Amino acid sequence: MPETLDDIMTRTSELLTDRDMAALSTLMAELSTTDAVRVLERVDSSRRAVLFRLLPKDEAVAVFERFDATVRGELFESLRSYDVIALFEELDPDDRVELLDELPSNVAHRLLVGLSPDERALTAPMLGYDRRSVGRRMSPEFVRLRTAATAGDALDAVRRTGSDAESVYLLPITDDHRTLLGVVTLADLATAAxxxxxxxxxxxxxxxxxxxxxxxxxxxxxEHRSPAVVVVDSEQRLIGILTLEQSSRILEEAEDEDAARAGGSEPLRRPYLSTPVLSIVRSRVVWLLVLALSAILTVQVLEIFEHALAAVVTLALFIPLLTGTGGNTGSQAATTVTRALALGDVRPRDIAAVLFREVRVGATMGAMLGTLGFVIAGLVYDWHLGVVIGTTLLSICTLAATVGGAMPLIAKKIGVDPAVFSTPFISTFCDATGLIVYFLIAKAVLGV
Incomplete structure (x- = not known):
């Protein structure tokens, strides 16, 4: 029966405690790249450096490329200088750039200068682009073809230089000035005369x-189900490609960020188990403080309508139901629209269509929940109270869905990350506005 990750972690911990380097070296050599990455991510930084040095050279490069940039930076600081330079030389240019972003400027400069001239020429231009641009994440290593070449010449070029390219499944074609003319697939070349x-x-x-x-x-x-997209500069000259694998990584990172911010925290920059407690606290506490301050609005609303609560104490029993329903409705709408924005299904200019749709969705859900609330409150307490609860649920669901759907579009329009309008933020907003609606309806129906 194959060992589980927990078994491997237990054995690794025991060997580290016993300082049995020979057995550890054998163990690390036997691990697959995936298992080695998972083991090294789960140990602390000092043990990670020890285990990493025991990996065979080729395996070490493969494992290192699978780490997050923050983990790479920590590992670099733990390795000896000549190990660092040799490892840095072996990385792909896009991985080097990602790592340099995580290192102190003096260390990054030293590593860049230490590269061979050819590798430095590939890496340095990428550093001139914005961190979130494709120029920073592309690969400048590819097989370039000229229009004068034949299919046979192209296949020969792939055989000669393909091992150094990021991908050979999509081959860009340029003129003598590197101006992009089009692309050809490896399959087309292989089937052509x-x-x-x-x-x-x-x-x-x-x-x-x-x-x-x-x-x-x-x-x-x-969207185009392509093995890569071609990257050009402002003069349409070919400078790189972005492969499907790189694209998958970028989208995974973006989804991790969105998921974290939707929960009211900043994304972690390293694996959870190797992230210090204080780093996790820092990623969460800012939003919690903001939300705690904004929750004061709810307290102020309750204070304003204190006389209504005193007159009809039963009103207080339904506050959790109403605020929870409003917050959840708004969060659902915001999450759906944020996702649609990310996929390109909607754009900020579609705000009218989105609002019209969310008003209908919110009103429909509100009518369903409101009917249920009316019946329950009427049977258990009083039919007048049932009218208040039913009408409030209808109003809150409609308002929350509309606001939740609009916020991501407004954020996108003004250049703010839509994920910042996260679930806790919308919940807090809906709490305050929902209570105002609730007490105004109660005042109108019950006369309190």
Whole structure:
């Protein structure tokens, strides 16, 4: 029966405690790349450095490339300088750039200068682009073809240089000035007659400029079900490609950020079990403080309508139900619209259509919940109170769905991350407005 990850972790911990380096070296050599990554992510930084040094060289590079940039930076600080330089040279240019972003500027400069001239020429230009741009995440290593080449020449070029390229499944074609003309797939080359000019085979393909958002480029890659998208500069000269694998990583990071912010915290920059407690606290406490301060609005609303609560104490019993329903309704709408924005299904200019749809959705759900609330409150307490609860649920659901649907679109329009309008924020907003609606309806129906 194969060992589980827990078994491997237990054995690793015991060998580290016993300082049995020979057995540890054997164990690390036997692990698959995936298992090695999972083991090293779950140990503290000092033990991680020890275990990493025991990996075979080729395996060490493969494992290192799978780490998050923050973990890579911590590991670099624990390794000896000549180990660091050798490892840095082996990385792909896009991985180097991601790592340099996490290191102190003096360390990053030293590593960049230590690269061979060819590798430095590939890496340095990428640092000139914005951190969220595709120019920062692309690969400058690819097989470039010219229109004069034949299919046979192209396949020979793939055999000669393909091992150094990020991908050979999509091959860009340029003129002598590197201006992009089109692309050809490896499958097209393989099925064409060797004498066929590649100029007869190429086709149009999704192209993005290096200053474009990396997330948008990644989504374009998936939308077209392409092995890569081509990256050009402002003069339409070929400078790189973004592969499907890179796109998948970018989208995964974006979804992690959105999920964290939707829960009212900042995304962790390293694996959870190896993240210090204080780092986790910092990622959460800012939003909690903001939400705690905004919750004062709810307290003030209750204070304003204190006389209504004193007159009809039963009103207080339904406050959790109403505020919870409003918050959940708003959060559902915000999450749905944020997701639609990310997928390109809606844009800020579609706000009228989105609002009209969310008003109908909220009103329909409110009518269903309101009917239920009316019956329960009427049977258990009083039919006048049932009218208050039913009408409030209808109003709150309609308002919350409308506001929740609008906020991500407004955020996108003004250049703010829609995920910032997270579930806790909308819940707090709906709490305050929901209570105002509740007490105004109670005042009108019950005369309190």
């Amino acid at each position: 060797p004498s066929t000019p590649v100029g007869d085979l190429y086709s149009d393909h999704p192209v993005v400029e290096a200053d474009s958002s990396a997330e948008e480029a990644a989504r374009l890659c998936f």
